[in-house]
Amino acid sequence: MSEPGVVIVGAGHAGGSAAAFLRQYGFTGPLSLIGEEPLAPYQRPPLSKAWLKGEADAEALMLRPDSFYSENDIVLRLGVRAERIDRDARTVILSGGEAVPYATLILATGARARRIPLPGLDLGGVLALRTAADADQLKSALGPGRRLAVIGGGYIGLEAAASARALGAEAVVIEREPRVLARVACEALSTFFQDYHRKHGVHFILDAGVEGIVGGDGRAAAVKLAGGDLVEADAFLVGVGAVPNQELAVDAGLHCSDGIVVDLEARTSDPAIFAIGDCTRRPMPLYGARMHRLESVPNALEQAKQAASALTGRPAPAGEVPWFWSDQYDLKLQIAGLPFDAVQTVIRGDIAAAKFAVFHLDAEHRLQAVEAVNAPPEFMAGRLLIGQRKAVAPDKLRDMSISMKEVAA
Amino acid sequence: MAKITYIAHDGSSRTLEVKAGLTVMEGAVKNNVPGIDADCGGACACATCHVYVDEAWMDKVGAASAMEESMLDFAEGVKPNSRLSCQIKVTDALDGLVVTTPESQH
Numbered sequence: 385m386s387e388p389g390v391v392i393v394g395a396g397h398a399g400g401s402a403a404a405f406l407r408q409y410g411f412t413g414p415l416s417l418i419g420e421e422p423l424a425p426y427q428r429p430p431l432s433k434a435w436l437k438g439e440a441d442a443e444a445l446m447l448r449p450d451s452f453y454s455e456n457d458i459v460l461r462l463g464v465r466a467e468r469i470d471r472d473a474r475t476v477i478l479s480g481g482e483a484v485p486y487a488t489l490i491l492a493t494g495a496r497a498r499r500i501p502l503p504g505l506d507l508g509g510v511l512a513l514r515t516a517a518d519a520d521q522l523k524s525a526l527g528p529g530r531r532l533a534v535i536g537g538g539y540i541g542l543e544a545a546a547s548a549r550a551l552g553a554e555a556v557v558i559e560r561e562p563r564v565l566a567r568v569a570c571e572a573l574s575t576f577f578q579d580y581h582r583k584h585g586v587h588f589i590l591d592a593g594v595e596g597i598v599g600g601d602g603r604a605a606a607v608k609l610a611g612g613d614l615v616e617a618d619a620f621l622v623g624v625g626a627v628p629n630q631e632l633a634v635d636a637g638l639h640c641s642d643g644i645v646v647d648l649e650a651r652t653s654d655p656a657i658f659a660i661g662d663c664t665r666r667p668m669p670l671y672g673a674r675m676h677r678l679e680s681v682p683n684a685l686e687q688a689k690q691a692a693s694a695l696t697g698r699p700a701p702a703g704e705v706p707w708f709w710s711d712q713y714d715l716k717l718q719i720a721g722l723p724f725d726a727v728q729t730v731i732r733g734d735i736a737a738a739k740f741a742v743f744h745l746d747a748e749h750r751l752q753a754v755e756a757v758n759a760p761p762e763f764m765a766g767r768l769l770i771g772q773r774k775a776v777a778p779d780k781l782r783d784m785s786i787s788m789k790e791v792a793a
Numbered sequence: 794m795a796k797i798t799y800i801a802h803d804g805s806s807r808t809l810e811v812k813a814g815l816t817v818m819e820g821a822v823k824n825n826v827p828g829i830d831a832d833c834g835g836a837c838a839c840a841t842c843h844v845y846v847d848e849a850w851m852d853k854v855g856a857a858s859a860m861e862e863s864m865l866d867f868a869e870g871v872k873p874n875s876r877l878s879c880q881i882k883v884t885d886a887l888d889g890l891v892v893t894t895p896e897s898q899h
């Protein structure tokens with residue numbers, strides 16, 4: 385048995401980054417990274433965007449080249465699943481039965497695509513989009529003359545629809561709510577995105593219940609809507625959110641609540657165990673005592689830095705304003721902050737020209753969140769203002785003759 | 794291939810062979826050069842790949858797009874030779890390029 389060091393479970397964006405930061409910050413002890421997927425850590429965002437459209441290759445997806453791990457003395461064990469944590473013995477038990485000792489354990493198990501109890505989900509042609517393997521399947525199902533039906537109008541579903549159009553396939557998005565992005569964007573933004581997608585030939589079926597997916601010979605042929613209507617397609621993407629992979633932590637008795645609960649050092653209720661990335665529920669220091677689950681690359685990186693800093697005795701990294709981006713067609717959407725306590729929205733710019741931002745203010749006119757479409761100054765200045773928690777006059781935000789530099793000054 | 798030198802704010806530096814076609818950011822990230830986090834993976838959405846381009850190389854590197862300019866406008870410690878390294882594609886003509894990472898990114 386090797387000397388116990390840092391063991392990271394989950395070789396995704398958070399786990400791979402934590403290993404790199406630990407070495408960058410001078411950690412010289414044994415370091416291993418255990419991942420269930422056959423690939424070294426890679427980036428998921430391009431799976432629904434540049435990669436799906438064929439604009440980025442497999443190599444570009446990789447977070448680091450394979451040689452990076454051996455060069456940095458990181459033991460990378462792929463295609464192995466951690467099955468159980470024995471906290472008393474400080475070991476992780478792998479799928480083969482091997483017990484790996486740890487001094488510190490970092491859980492970076494991410495999230496998985498939510499499965500809804502729908503008849504027909506197991507039919508061939510019904511896909512989810514979380515892993516590179518999922519993306520391979522989806523890509524091979526798209527092309528001219530094909531039709532993609534997306535169940536769920538979230539970011540991943542919309543990005544996949546846009547990429548399908550770019551590949552010459554038809555796309556139809558079926559959404560339960562009266563608007564797409566209902567959980568994650570304001571109404572103005574939802575409406576804008578719907579219109580933009582329609583202009584690019586995407587069809588929407590909103591306010592629609594789905595009864596199941598029907599087909600024959602083991603292959604899916606159509607989505608059956610609540611009213612009985614059938615939406616025929618060749619490929620079916622179910623994109624209805626993600627659930628945190630917290631089972632290892634729950635079974636080990638760590639405090640979990642729809643996500644592994646961590647503090648601002650990314651430490652769980654067991655001081656020898658950290659958790660980072662999509663699998664966590666974390667404090668949101670800019671937003672009072674709230675705990676929240678963030679599913680984004682910036683969050684995975686921030687928490688990877690928190691854990692690596694705590695483990696190497698570096699000062700804690702400065703708190704970041706949570707943010708997110710999405711690319712669809714020629715639109716760059718950048719979102720900063722979360723509109724928890726927002727009571728007022730201010731629109732700046734020209735929605736019809738696809739260049740605008742929606743600001744969300746609280747009762748004291750402090751900026752809570754900004755949603756910016758092709759508007760980097762609004763995003764960048766907004767992110768600063770959210771972090772400063774300063775009040776901003778709504779009239780100033782609205783006034784295009786005042787530059788964002790002046791607004792933020 | 795181009796040799797690119799990445800200098801940290803404290804003066805320490807690393808010179809790496811970066812394949813043509815990759816970006817200056819990718820050359821750094823793939824080799825774990827500190828100070829270039831590249832949160833957005835090159836989507837020109839985060840400005841965490843900000844570098845100062847050595848004055849002698851400014852012309853060869855070319856001009857920033859309007860999108861990049863407006864991101865840079867708000868980056869910390871921006872200077873006339875600031876660029877987002879994910880927007881600089883490596884070509885053989887950039888062999889010998891020198892970039893410095895800002896202190897705020899360390």
Ligand SMILES: Cc1cc2nc3c(=O)[nH]c(=O)nc-3n(C[C@H](O)[C@H](O)[C@H](O)COP(=O)(O)OP(=O)(O)OC[C@H]3O[C@@H](n4cnc5c(N)ncnc54)[C@H](O)[C@@H]3O)c2cc1C
Pocket residue numbers: 393394395396397398399418419420421427428429430431432464465466467492493494495513514515540629632660661662663678679680681682684707708709710711
């Ligand atoms: C299609 C798509 C598009 C996205 N677009 C964006 C975007 O534009 N911007 C953005 O900020 N974010 C985006 N995201 C979200 C972003 O990819 C995630 O937030 C990020 O990957 C989280 O990193 P993570 O390491 O926490 O989880 P993951 O990257 O999911 O990695 C977790 C890894 O742990 C492994 N694992 C789980 N359990 C075990 C176990 N028991 N044993 C061993 N290994 C295990 C999993 O197999 C997986 O490889 C997107 C996600 C997807 C799927």
Ligand code: FES
Pocket residue numbers: 818831832833834835836837838839840841842877878879880
């Ligand atoms: S990597 Fe995000 S802007 Fe360059």
